[in-house]
Amino acid sequence: MTTTLEPCFLHSFKLFASSREFKFPATNRGKSVLRLQAQGKITHQFIPAKSATACDTDVPRFDENSLIRRREFVHLSTIPFLLPFCVSEKEFAANALEVDGDEQSVMQIEIKKVVSKAKAPGMLRLVFHDAGTYQTEENSGGMNGSIILELDRPENSGLSKSVKILEKAKGVIDKYEQVSWADMIAMAGAQAVFVCGGPFIPVRLGRKDSMVPDAEGKLPLETLDAPALKKCFLSKGLSTQELVVLSGAHTIGGKGFGNPTVFDNSYFKVLLEKPWRSSGGMSSMVGLPSDHALAEDEECIRWITAYAGDQTKFFEDFKRAYIKLVNSGAKWKNA
Numbered sequence: 001m002t003t004t005l006e007p008c009f010l011h012s013f014k015l016f017a018s019s020r021e022f023k024f025p026a027t028n029r030g031k032s033v034l035r036l037q038a039q040g041k042i043t044h045q046f047i048p049a050k051s052a053t054a055c056d057t058d059v060p061r062f063d064e065n066s067l068i069r070r071r072e073f074v075h076l077s078t079i080p081f082l083l084p085f086c087v088s089e090k091e092f093a094a095n096a097l098e099v100d101g102d103e104q105s106v107m108q109i110e111i112k113k114v115v116s117k118a119k120a121p122g123m124l125r126l127v128f129h130d131a132g133t134y135q136t137e138e139n140s141g142g143m144n145g146s147i148i149l150e151l152d153r154p155e156n157s158g159l160s161k162s163v164k165i166l167e168k169a170k171g172v173i174d175k176y177e178q179v180s181w182a183d184m185i186a187m188a189g190a191q192a193v194f195v196c197g198g199p200f201i202p203v204r205l206g207r208k209d210s211m212v213p214d215a216e217g218k219l220p221l222e223t224l225d226a227p228a229l230k231k232c233f234l235s236k237g238l239s240t241q242e243l244v245v246l247s248g249a250h251t252i253g254g255k256g257f258g259n260p261t262v263f264d265n266s267y268f269k270v271l272l273e274k275p276w277r278s279s280g281g282m283s284s285m286v287g288l289p290s291d292h293a294l295a296e297d298e299e300c301i302r303w304i305t306a307y308a309g310d311q312t313k314f315f316e317d318f319k320r321a322y323i324k325l326v327n328s329g330a331k332w333k334n335a
């Protein structure tokens, strides 16, 4: 049996430094094994099937139906190799395509290495500070990696630490295929949510970076009241519901909404309790003025109550709003 590989498929194989095996049981009479060596060399071997009673823990024996299932599995398991580098415009799953724990893209592997629970709040904030500059009217700003050029702005203080962490991963990935900062940050934010127990968020890849900083003053100030926050988000194409659900990102980090490294709906539960109204003590320190403002607005309270009572709904809506946020103003390589 011969096995042919598309050039881009071979290229994707070569992205992996360690020795790996890929099994293609094309018939139930045996299996074809591709071995990827550390140097990127691929060897091919056909291993005949053992007797029907033989115990083969490596590749199970199939009837026709399970063979089809196996083919689907093989097809699925190749997707992570192909997507980020050959089909960069397709939706690409940061974790869902992890078939058996070790078949992932270089980008996934490297981002997972650096986005720990402790680093997650900074990564998620980085996403908002890159994408949150988007203005629908002028079609300016957005998820374009320009945050890298804006780190000395007061509103971005502290974010250079997160960038430095990502820089390490980007350095490794760039050796195989150039990745934009916008894609790196969008993926790192999704991984931050996931590693803290939040929903898995598929992130489309292929954003181009801006070579110039975005206009200043486009991110909301923490001192804004609810009407001003709503207006600010509306200018980015984001509704009141999206303002509320995205603010749920403050559930992680040091603002006092439950466990700082657990992504859950504590933010909304705490907002309903309004602990900052109590005089003195730690509870008066909970949340930012903008969080408090949401809890004082009738329309926002309806969403806060919904998410406080239904974490699944929070996760679903957060996922949708996050995808919208990281696609805001993005310029795509293959558009």
Ligand code: HEM
Pocket: 120, 121, 122, 124, 125, 127, 128, 158, 220, 221, 222, 223, 229, 246, 247, 249, 250, 252, 253, 254, 255, 288, 290
């Ligand atoms: C609604 C308007 C928002 C305002 C005014 C705001 C403002 C702030 C401020 C002042 C901080 C504290 C930074 C510090 O500790 O030095 C913060 C933290 C944070 N923000 Fe926002 N933010 C907003 C929305 C968002 C959104 C939409 C996201 C993400 C989707 C986000 C993600 C975060 C995260 C994860 C932290 C914690 C960072 C850490 O503890 O390291 N924020 N935000």
